[in-house]
Amino acid sequence: MSTNRLFRFPKPAWLNNANTRTAGVYAAGALFSLGFFLFIDAASFSHSSRNGSEVHITFTDWIPGICSALGMLVINSIDKSRLSADSFSYSGNGVAWKARLVLFLGFALMAGGLAGSVTVLVLKYVVPNFPWPTLWFGVGNVTGNACIMLR
Template identity: 65%
Template sequence: MSHPFRIPVKLPSSATCRSAGVYTSGALFSLGFWFFVDAAVYSKVANPGDVHIKFPEWIPLICSVLGMLIINSIEKSRLMADSFSYSGGDVAWKAKLVLFMGFAMLAGGLAGSVCFLILGYIVPEYPWPTLYFGVANVIANSLIMLSCVSLWLSQNIEEDYTYNLSL
């Protein structure tokens, strides 16, 4: 068999893609948390000003983490299930509702961090070291959102030898 290229190109297996996605997700999640914790510690310890990160600014991060947990607790097969579950309801409808709630929590976390950035730091026109607190909150929530997407996609990769038989 002849190859169109001089160097044979081998695509990675689904197990390799799954592992890479999970590790990427973990790296993004920890990097996001690091940004926010770094800003919180800096605001309390090294910031000479009166502006500090307080508990309400943690709420968007908590919402993003809860949204990530909700989204990644749902399997792709549940979203396409058309049978009735043992509890008497439609499995796909329930899974889609829970998935929507997870995405709403994730989007609410990101929107809340943007609101804190604009209303808490940009409108009062704080200089850069203080403005970093709001920017770090937005970066942290964005990285957690990307982590969620990476983890969900990598968990739902089809196996190499999966056969979809339908009648």
């Protein structure tokens, strides 16, 4: 066993398959699009005449989704080879810790977006005790952000 491994158990061979990576890319895209679809569905239903409620989705409901999308963009924009780079392998010193800091900020944005959507759900829809069609606005926001974060 190699001494520089992080985990004790070896990685399964099927994870190194090109078809597995392709399926993972498609699954991530499906989760991302499903997350935005759920939120846009809730937003469009909140402004429909069939809503039957005076409560609508406002900009405060959009902020967690924006944070999650920005966090996803930040995480995907980092080159993975820079995370384990030596300090003199690229131009400038300390590239690895800078890349790790930016990666941490991206994950913090995504976690903050999910926590913000749960907060909006609880404070805006659950505490006033709205019935189900109105409660869907908050539930759609949370499930959309969870799909974006899981992608």
